[in-house]
Amino acid sequence: MAWASFAKLNAASSQWIGQQSFTQRTGSSSSTRFATRRVSVPIRAGAYTEELVKTAKTIASPGRGILAIDESNATCGKRLASIGLDNTETNRQAYRQLLLTTPGLGDYISGAILFEETLYQSTTDGKKFVDCLREENIVPGIKVDKGLVPLPGSNNESWCQGLDGLASRSTEYYKQGARFAKWRTVVSIPCGPSALAVKEAAWGLARYAAISQDNGLVPIVEPEILLDGDHPIERTLEVAEKVWSEVFFYLAENNVVLEGILLKPSMVTPGAEHKEKASPETIAKYTLTMLKRRVPPAVPGIMFLSGGQSEVEATLNLNAMNQRGSQERNVCQGLHLLSQ
Numbered sequence: 637m638a639w640a641s642f643a644k645l646n647a648a649s650s651q652w653i654g655q656q657s658f659t660q661r662t663g664s665s666s667s668t669r670f671a672t673r674r675v676s677v678p679i680r681a682g683a684y685t686e687e688l689v690k691t692a693k694t695i696a697s698p699g700r701g702i703l704a705i706d707e708s709n710a711t712c713g714k715r716l717a718s719i720g721l722d723n724t725e726t727n728r729q730a731y732r733q734l735l736l737t738t739p740g741l742g743d744y745i746s747g748a749i750l751f752e753e754t755l756y757q758s759t760t761d762g763k764k765f766v767d768c769l770r771e772e773n774i775v776p777g778i779k780v781d782k783g784l785v786p787l788p789g790s791n792n793e794s795w796c797q798g799l800d801g802l803a804s805r806s807t808e809y810y811k812q813g814a815r816f817a818k819w820r821t822v823v824s825i826p827c828g829p830s831a832l833a834v835k836e837a838a839w840g841l842a843r844y845a846a847i848s849q850d851n852g853l854v855p856i857v858e859p860e861i862l863l864d865g866d867h868p869i870e871r872t873l874e875v876a877e878k879v880w881s882e883v884f885f886y887l888a889e890n891n892v893v894l895e896g897i898l899l900k901p902s903m904v905t906p907g908a909e910h911k912e913k914a915s916p917e918t919i920a921k922y923t924l925t926m927l928k929r930r931v932p933p934a935v936p937g938i939m940f941l942s943g944g945q946s947e948v949e950a951t952l953n954l955n956a957m958n959q960r961g962s963q964e965r966n967v968c969q970g971l972h973l974l975s976q
Contacts, residue, residue, distance in 0.1 A: 684852040688896030689936075691815045691854045695775050695898060696937025700746035705735055706779040706818065708751060725753070733759050742772030749777040749818050749856075756812060766813035777816040777856075778809045780844070784822065793833040796821035796840055799847070806851035816854035816898070819844040825875050825907065826865040834882055842886035849896055856939065858900035859883055863944040865907030869914050872904050873922050880930035894934040901927075902943045903953055920956035 682688070695702065707715075712731065713723030721727045732754050748769055755778055758764045766776045782798035796819065806817065821837045823829045837859050845855035859879050861872065880901070887894065904922040906914050914922075927938065942950035 682849060682893060684849065685893055685896065687815075687852060688849055688854050688893060691775060692896050692898055692936045694773070695747040695816060695854070696939075697746050700742075700744055702747040702749060702777070702939050703735070703741075703745045703774075704749045704818075705732060705754065706749040706751045709753065712751075728753070729757050729760070732757065732765065736765050736768050740772075742774050745772075745774050747775040747777050747816060749779055749816075750814070751779060755809065755814060764813070770813070775815050776813050777818060778814040778853075779819075780805065780809070780817045780848070780853075781819040781821075784820075787833055787836060790833050791827045791830050793824055793827045793830060794822060795833070795836045799840065799843055802844065802847045803851060806848055806853055810852040814853060816856060817844075817848045818856045818858065818900075819848075820858050820860060822860045822862055823875065823879055824862050824864060825867055825871065829875060829879075834879055837879065838882035838886045841883055842890040842892060845887060845892045845897060846890040849893060854896055854898060855892075856898045856900050857883065857887070858941070860900075860941065860943060861902040863902075863905060863908040866909040866911070867907040868910060868912075869904060869906045869918065869922050872906065873926055876902070876904055876926045877930055880926065884930065884932065894932055895936060897935060899931065899935055899938045900941055901938065903940055903945070903950070903957075905945075905953075908944060916952045916956035917960070919953045920960045923953075923957055924960055 709723065709728065712728050716723050716727050716731065736748065737759065750765070754765060755776065759768065769776050780798060780802060781796050783796070784794040785797055787793045787795040798819070809817070819841060821840055823833060823837055827833070841855075841857050841859060845857055848855040861876055861879060887897075901923075903919055904926050905919050906912065931938070940950070940954060945953070
């Protein structure tokens with residue numbers, strides 16, 4: 637990572653300070669003597685900070701959202717099979733070209749999450765897909781995680797792998813034209829969630845975010861709280877507040893620049909098997925409550941994933957959030973729905 641220069645305070649101290657020092661004084665009413673204690677405050681000086689902030693603002697621009705076309709080759713093959721086509725690179729290229737060369741796409745899409753194969757592909761006439769996106773003022777992005785695996789010691793929960801080699805991969809993705817990254821981890825309410833799973837999700841997201849920013853990529857921070865379960869909406873809010881407090885704690889611990897990230901949270905809804913279905917207005921109320929309690933104002937944009945909801949349900953819920961947010965005149969000028 638890129639850091640500000642540090643200077644040793646003195647030979648007897650093991651603490652370090654960057655750029656400035658803070659002194660704490662203690663004393664008593666009968667004496668003017670003071671004991672001093674140095675406090676170490678690291679100051680991040682990232683080479684990409686200005687670019688990260690600009691990129692995040694572009695993606696969070698009003699009236700547009702993110703297109704997720706980062707499905708794996710296997711998943712893409714299922715879509716091709718549904719129309720009688722073989723799962724070949726040529727057919728995958730044709731499918732992605734159809735999407736990425738849609739006239740006027742940039743009027744509605746601000747960023748596109750690509751699978752690694754797609755990032756390096758071109759159109760049939762030799763034009764790079766990333767260049768097609770740039771011409772429409774769409775920021776190319778890349779999925780960087782390596783998927784979910786069982787988390788040992790947990791209650792049948794999972795964790796997201798992919799930190800090994802992430803820095804070198806991110807460097808190459810940046811060279812190819814990617815400017816933001818996606819990393820998906822999940823939290824399951826029916827499985828607890830356990831303190832171990834929440835901490836692992838938060839720490840993994842923070843390390844991924846710091847590594848991404850250090851290599852010029854805006855990280856989408858996504859701790860998806862799964863809809864599985866029969867719990868009420870109040871329980872979802874409780875878990876969401878706990879998860880997001882952990883996430884932002886570890887983002888701060890890793891010196892992540894909040895102005896250079898984007899959030900992709902789940903909406904606060906009842907469990908999918910809960911007996912009572914919540915209205916869009918209720919979901920808006922609980923989701924905005926969570927955001928106002930947990931998300932710092934420095935974050936430039938929030939991109940919601942439907943997360944198991946239908947497109948109609950997710951759109952109605954998002955609309956209710958924007959309407960309620962406008963009425964309250966505070967949180968979330970930048971609420972968007974991520975399209976798949």
